[in-house]
Amino acid sequence: MTWINNIKRLLLAGVFLAIQLNATAQNFLGKNIKLALYSSTPLEDIRAVSNKCSGVIIKERREIAFQVPITSFEFDRKLMQEHFNENYMESERYPQAKFKGVIDPGPDLGKDGVYQVTATGILTVHGVDKKRTIPGKISISNGEIQVSAAFKVACVDHKIKIPKLMFTKIAEQINIKVEGKFNQLK
């Protein structure tokens, strides 16, 4: 009866391989996602942009994750950039900010279309984890996913201290804007 066993093995191997292939086919990667931050006070508006944010969507499990190197944020004034890294974000200690979560139940991500969604997960900034539900928009077409989101991060939530001594003012809530394209991982 060895031939039956052989066929069984082959069938099983086939099934597992199919699952595996399927699993990789469901992953989407995004590189050079644009991440902009904006701090507004009556004294000054500070903006910065990073194009080095990367992201992953695992469609099957509705997982979504982003990460960005803090030092990749570019400011108008280099001194601001230095202060941002040195004094506020402590980039040498906490080189990355991260969000890892799950797209909340709602639209079927298998179908093309534009969906308003929320993702719930952990936002890690300045080494401090914070559970967040972040609203965003997902457009799916031809194996490509476009994601955009806008939300606020409170400095106090992530232990980013704004000293009273500052001459230039930084807002207590920083506006974040994310915009990027995810391509299917082949």
Add this chain to the structure above:
Amino acid sequence: MKKFRRFLVPILLIAAGAHAQDADSLLKTLDSVDKKEKIAATFKSTHVVLSHSTETEKKHDLDLRIRHHFGDIGGKFGSAHTLYGLDVASDLFIGLDYGVSDRFTVGVGRSKQEEMFNFSGKYKLLQQDLAKTMPINLTLFAQMGWIAREPFSENEFSKYSDRFSWIFQSIISRKISSRLSLQVMPGLTLRKNVSDTRDPEALVSVGFAGRMKLTKRFSFVADYTLVNGLSRPTDLSQAYYNPLGVGLEIETGGHIFSLNFMNSEYILENNFITNTKKSWTKGGVRFGFTISRNFTLFKSKNKDPDKRSDIY
């Protein structure tokens, strides 16, 4: 069935492996922290206490620097009679440093002592990076000092070129940790205006400096320049001392205040390396401060509205 199980287990493991390729491990493959990235802010300021640091101005940034050294705290010229030196202004300095590029800074200033004007250039040649392929910062510094005062005696500046002095320094620093930065500064000073004939016109010096961050905005800074005894005899008729300065640096975003104690009467390198006549041990220590304010000269040409910062 034994065989079958033997076959099944690795397949399951491989399958599980595929599943374990979750968001985290995928993100890891995209890890975009640039290891070639330069290490910034080895020092907060372009100066430590008396000496220059390896830092240069950012491109198009102008730094207005106002410095003051008071008189002796103790000793014959200090104590309560001069309010511990606060009655005396031993040196005053106003200077501007401008970042031509992120690496190249030009500076001009004027000091009360000798009515000296200074013109300097500072070039950041090497910069320490994260990947540890470059372990140090190296900045080249050159400064000309021009004594503008009237001569004290008829033949003091017999040639006009005697009014000029030159400093050349290689400034080497390393950010040891985010809190601690250390620096060494071998240098050469050339001058004509010497009071003692045995005092060489060319002086070799080695400076040492450091910064210790106490909090994010307060740092303890210190520098010491070894000059006597190197190429200079220690038994000159006028006693000279090696300048030692310690200070507390306070950064407030655009401003840097520095509260200093040092034995040198002078502010400019061309004076303090060559002529420090006060000693820490004989009441010659004095208080001084520095105010540095940074301006960005040119309005941003950033077209990207997401990047443009506005100050109202």
